[in-house]
Amino acid sequence: MTFTRVLLSAMLVLTAAVLQVTVVNRLPLPGTGPDLVLLVVIGLAFVVGPTAGASIGFGAGLLVDLMPPTATEVGRWALVFCVIGYLAGQIQVDARRSALIVLGAVAGLSALAALLFAAVGLLFGDPRVSGDLVVSTTVSSVLYDLLLAPFVIPGVMALTRRTALNPTLA
C-alpha cells in the first residue's frame, strides 16, 4: 500500500467510527442501525485486496474496540473486521464487475460479521449474547447495511482507486 492509501484508509475509518457513535447510533431507528465502519472496511478491501484488507480491518476493529463508549473486550471487533477485510479483499475482482455481486457480498459479510462477533462473545462467556438476540441483531444489521451500502461503498472504492493509478497490492 502506498502512503497516501494508508492515510486515506485511516481517515475514512476514523470518520466512519466517529460518525457511527455520534450520529448513526443516536438516530431513533428500530433495530441495530447500519454499521458504517463495516461498510468502509468492505469498500476499502474491495480495492486493496486481502492482505491490506485484513490489516485495515484489524486496525478499524481495534479502533472500534477502544473508542468510547466501549464495554466489550479489546480485540473482538478487530478479529471480526480482520476476517471481513480479508474476505472482501478476496472477491475484489468480481466486485468491479457487478453491483449485484457487491450487494450480495455486503449482505453475506454483514451477516458473517454479526454472527462472528456473537460467536466470539459466546466463546468468552459474554452474558449479553443470547440466541434470539443474535438472530434479530443479525437480520437487522444485514438489512441496514444493505440499505446504506449503495451510498458508502461506491464512494469509498472510487476514492481509494484514485490514490494509486496502478492499484498495487501490499
Next chain:
Amino acid sequence: MRDTRRTRIVLAVLLLTAFTFITLDARGGEGSILDRAREATSSVLGPIERAAAAVVNPVSDFIDGVTSINSNADRIDALEAENDELRRQLLTAPLDQSRVDEIDKLLGVSSLGDYEIVPGRVIAVAAENGYARTVTVDAGTRDGVHRDQTVLNGDGLVGRVIAAGPGTATILLLTDQEFGVGSRLAESPSETGFLEGNGREPLALELYNPQAVVETGNVVVTLGSPNGRPFVPGVPIGEVTDVIATPGGLSRLAEVEPFAQLTALDWVGIVIEPPRRNPRNALVAPTPTPSSSTSPSPTATSSSPSPSPSP
C-alpha cells in the same frame, strides 16, 4: 484468488493478535495494559467525539425543537431547573420518613441525598450490534467524574460510570445485561432485592424475601453501596409493571419499567462524591451539612472495602 502465502501469514498473525487481546482483556482486571490503551484512546478520541457532537447536537436540537423554540439560554435554564429538581428529588425521594430516620441513625448521615451532581450531555451511543448498552457523556475526570459513580437524570437512575477519560466518561446503562443494582421497594415494608438489566425493557427484579408483598405500581429505588459507589441510596429506578408468580421459589420476581427513557437520553447527572466525604471540594451547594468530624462514621459501619477511585 490472491491467497498467497504472505496473505495467509498476515491474516494468521492478525487473528492471533486479536485473540490474544480478547483473552488478555477478558482475564485481566482493572489497570491492565488494554485498560490503559482504552483510556489513552478516550483521551484522544473524546475531544473528537465532543467536536462531532457539537456539530450534531444543534441539528438534533433543531429537529427536537420544531414545535418549541430551543435557544441555548433555554437549554441552560432547563438544565438548571433539572438540577434543582434532581436535588429535590433526591432529598424527597419516595422513602418512608421513618426509614430515612433509621438510616440516618444507622449511618450517622443527616443529609442523605445532598449529593453533588455534575451534568453531562450524551455525545456518543454504542452500536446495538455490539450488544452492550453504553453511552458517552461530555464530562470526565476534569469534572470529578470517575469510575463507579451513579448516573441519573430527572426521571430516575440511568446507570453507572464504567470508564472516565479527561473530558468524557462512558456509562453502562441499566438495560445492559451486565448491569445490576441492589434495590428495594420505596413503600414500606422496604423489601430488598437485586435488579438486573436484560438488554431491553422491562428490567428483572429479584426480591430476596419469597413472601414479599409486591404489587404493580410499586416504586423501586436504589439500596445504596458502601460510600455511595457505585450507587448512592434512594435514587428512583422504576415502577413494578408485572409480578411473576414463582411458587416454591426462594425469591420473588418482578418486572420493572425504568423511569428514565434510556433510548432518548440527553442530559444526565453524575453523582460525584458526597460533599461530606470530600470537604476539599469548594463547589458544594450551600446546604446544611454535618461537620466533617462525623465523616468517618459511614465507613466505619460498613465492613466491606470501598472500591478505590480510578487513577
